Amino acid sequence: MRPPARNVGGTVVGACLVLLLGSLFLSAQESGTGYLRLRVCPSVAGVFVDGKYEGPAANFGVSRKYAIAAGEHEITLSDPRYQDFSSKVKIEAGKTTTYCQSLLTTTLPSPPFGTLRVEGGSSKFDGVFVNGKFAGHIGEFNNVGQGLLLNPGEYTLKIVSPGGNQESEEKVRIEGNKTTRVRVGSVAVNSGDSKRVGESQTRPSSNQRGWLPPTAERGHLLRPCSDSITRPVGTGASSVQACRA
16 A cells, blocks of 8 residues: 655745745845834934934934834934933834933033024924034024034034935134024025025124033943833933933
8 A cells, every 4th residue: 555645846835935935024024114212311412323313312202203224223312511422223123112321421611602593494403513513403502592602713514404414514603702693594584584595693692501512422332221211321321310401
């Protein structure tokens, strides 16, 4: 009596099909999109993904998340009053990855200061760069009582929109105890009036709260948030709850 025939070809084809589907699934996972959510102190720190400016950290918070290709990415956090921070993060397709970090304070420059006020741009989240260093976003420098404190001298001012597109670049001169206003794009000043891209004006500065220019120091290892309460990260760092922007 002959043993029952075995469909060897069908078994091989089935196994190959399983392997092919598995590799396609893994490939889809690796090439898909995941999401990044950040809890950062200060919340106005600029977020850079693989060197590209994407906006303030508050835009990546509890109610928002940033779509990003699955895989490993470098995240940099920058604020003029704190040490810059960079770390690698891994994003999984279809999943939201949350990280938290409190930046470490840095030594601030000494007076005398002038004040730089930046207005206009395509969005209040446009990044302001002074001599190549991130200094904040336009929404922090565009109203009375706001401004970036800089030592007197000449600076290169660059405006970059979220996504990394450069909108303008120009030289500005800062004078002690005066406010220099720079208007980016065609922005209404008074009824029926407008200013051209990059036009600047300097006038005496009033007593106003300003921000100081950034440094380029690095922080410590970025760690995943384990729960809704952020614990201190890195030597000398404070918790997000205790930090004051």
